[in-house]
Amino acid sequence: MPWSRFDCDYAAPAGGERELTYCHAVREAIDQAMQLDSRVFAIGLDADDKFGVFGSMSDLSHPERVLGTPISENAMTGVALGAALSGLRPIHVHLRNDFLLVAMDQIVNYVAKWQDMFDRQVQVPLVIRSVIGRGWGCGAQHSQTLHGMFAQIPGLKVITPSTPYDAKGLLAAAIKNDSPVLFFEHRWLYKNTGAVPEEIYTLPIGKAAHLHRGNGLTVVAPSLAAIHALKACENDDLDVDLIDPRTIKPLDLDTILASVRRTGRLLVVDYDFPFAGFAAEVCAAVTEQAFDALVAPPQRLTFPDRGMPAAGPLERSYYPTPERIGEAMRELLAGQPAVTV
Amino acid sequence: MTDSQPNSTIRRDDALWLLRRMRLIRQTSERIAKLYPTDVMETPVHLCIGQEAVATGLCHHLRDEDKLFLGHRTHGPALAKGLPLEKLMAELYGRSTGCSHGYGGSMHLLDLEHGLPGSSAIVGGSIALGVGAGLAAELGAGHFVGVSYFGDAATNAGVFYESLNFAALRALPVLFVCEDNGFSNVMPKSEHSAHDIVGVASQMMPTASIDGTDVLAVNDAAGRAVSRARGGQGPQFLHCRTKRWMKHQGPERCDLIEVDIERDCPIHKLERFMASSGMVTPRELADLRSAIESEIDAAIEFAERSPRPDPNLMEA
Incomplete structure (x- = not known):
């Protein structure tokens, strides 16, 4: 498996290292995972646009594995699950977590349950990443942060990185994981910068x-x-x-x-x-x-x-x-x- | 859209395969119905007596690596795809030897070896999963087709339209199979669908509407559709008109549906065809029936002998 080649737990860099924005740390994790493993692909609304997901999908080195979709979040979540069950490692991307609510049947009844329902005989290597939080007068349907609600559902891992270093290492860990992960990135963190190693690395899921x-x-x-x-x-x-x-x-x-x-x-x-x-x-x-x-x-x-x-x-x-x-x-x-x- | 005629040139081997699988599904369903009132199966059962031809004619053309995603009425299609009978029975009996180790129940069947990556009990949603399998094949995961198998009522869910749209836009190797039994539980299609299923589907992809009680017609149409999907010609839609003889759930006959054996029974029609064209003798038909009964006896014995799952091993 290509993933074993970088499975190491880096200590947080002390400084003096390369600085990257949170947004570019996310982008780099996706790009490096796609380079490492041809089974990794990204799918979602405007995923293939250079401004897609607030710029975090720009200039990926495998554009043939970056698929834009119609506004059909529910079916697209099922499509991502079906692809995960058929040998691929999808990253389903969303501009806002409010849109995940359109796909609650798939996320809660399907994605979260698929392993428990079959006594974990199947792997579901699926990452659903989405931006959370307020914008600028965006109101009640474009400002929510719903990690608590999703964490209540057995079968979903929920990750909420706060630094560029954590964003890259935890997203790589999420893509490598064989169970469904919801990955929530706060919009107001996107321009924050921090030290981020250039090479691909993972951070442990479940460690504060x-x-x-x-x-x-x-x-x-x-x-x-x-x-x-x-x-x-x-x-x-x-x-x-x-x-x-x-x-x-x-x-x-x-x-x-x-x-x-x-x-x-x-x-x-x-x-x-x-x-x-x-x-x-x-x-x-x-x-x-x-x-x-x-x-x-x-x-x-x-x-x-x-x-x-x-x-x-x-x-x-x-x-x-x-x-x-x-x-x-x-x-x-x-x-x-x-x-x- | 075509209304294909049964292929009277079918080979004896193929006809026997179809008959055997349909009989396996029918006799298993009848045995489940008979045993169900004794409470040995602590799980709901959605039987498909009368609908055997749809899954059987379809699965005759599917390979183990093709991925079939099913809904709640799942026993028949799972058996048609190759799920071993004893693993189905053990799951219905809630045993650890069941295909889902007793964690799934009757509506959640899995058999990775035979291309059953799981079935779902929420009507409609699994349509999207078959499209995902087709997308995986398109992105290089392997040489297989994705198959979404659902009923007429599922076409009322938004996920139906979303899935067909995406599969058609990307020309994915996907087969949509609508087992149209005309009812959503007790609600007839005239009350649950203002749309025409074939009309909607044929806007987006090649669509065939066939008599789903005629296994030779299904076999024919499925053969063409599977080979087109496999050959890179994009998604295909099969609409199979059939009848659900039983209630939506449980072991009882449905009193809303009139059944005429001559007209509606796929097994009766195939046996009559095979007998009249000299493919089988009455003796062979009787032998087949009793061989399947023995197979069912053995599967039940296996289930009864199997251990129940250990709650202490249930991990969080």
Whole structure:
């Protein structure tokens, strides 16, 4: 298998290495995977356009394996699944995760279930990648972030990289994986830059990363929320242990629990809806498994439980910001100190 | 669109293959219906008595590497494609030796060796999977055709149109087979479809409409369609008019449907043809029936002897 040739776990580069945008890191993972393995192909609405998926599909070296599709997300998801069951490794691309909802029958009833339904006798090497998050007054149908909802469905892995390095390594890992993966890229991360090795590499699916070290408060934040939380930590030099789960599912609960056992406090910052979501899941799991260590009730900072507005003042009120995250952190840090043994 | 005539020049071997597979499906379905009230099968059953000719005539032209995607009425077509009877029975009995190890049940059958990459219980969706198989073949995954097998009611789902459109746009090696039994559960086609299935399909690809109770007609039309799809002539559509003698689900006859054996029974029609053209004797027909009964006995015994799946081995 060609994939064994690069199956290594790189440590995050320290700096001084090549800088790449998040968008180009995604593009490079796809391009290198397609060069490595002729079974890899990309399919989706405007996938073959140079501006497709916000520029992440431009100038791929195998254009014959990049297929644009009609607006038929439901059937196209089934087509990608059928191709995955017939020996290929499809990457189904979407401009926005709101469009995945058109394909819920295929994603939930078919893609997610196909392995469990047959006692895992079949492999489903299928990646569905999609952009998440707000744009610019895009309103309720073009601004959602739905990783929590998809993570609830057994049979789907859910990945939410926050840095260019993670984006490339985790996308390569997703393409290499023999089970379905949903890969969510936040639109506001696309222009961020960071050190990215030129060679192809994978990162482990299900392993969190520490973005900031501290002892007073554990903050769990995926995707753009992780970058905003990092900014909040650095702005005020807060004593925060910031964990980017990197993959929503499987979740690296061990890293989160070890941190909470040290800090006694938990804040989950999740740019998604609150009800029965990822933040609720982390709070529930920590409460179940590290209740004794908690000195304060776990807190969530999420979107309000309503659809997104459009006008500027409404958007600015609706969405959490680094400033609001900083406030929530300071409030928790000001509480009773953790009892240390 | 053609209404093809049965090919009276069919070879005895081929006719016997068709008869044997149809009898296997019929007698297995009848045995399931008989056993079902005893609750040995803890799974719903969607029988296809009366519809045997469609899958059989089709599968006569499919190879093991061709990928057939099925819906919920799946036992017959799966047997036609080559799923071993004992693996079907064991799955219906919920045993670990079943084709899906007891994790699938009657509607989710798998046999990778015989080109059954899985069947689905949500009407319509699996149409797209056959197109995906055709796309894989086009992109170099192998020499095979994708086959989407569905009923008339599935043509009301958006995925039907989306799938045909994409297959036609890319000229994929895909065969769409519509087993039109005229009913969506208890709702007749006149109430569930304002469109004409053949009319819609023929806008996008070559389409043949045939008497799906005449296995020689299906065999003929399927042979032509499969060879065109295989030969790079793009997707093909087969519309097979047939009758579902049983209820949508369960072991009982459907009282909404009138069955005339002379007119509607594909097995009766083929046996009459073979007898009248001297291909078989009444004795041979009787022997075939009893040989299949023994095969079914053995498959049931295998299922009954097989272990139930161990819940402790069920991984998250």
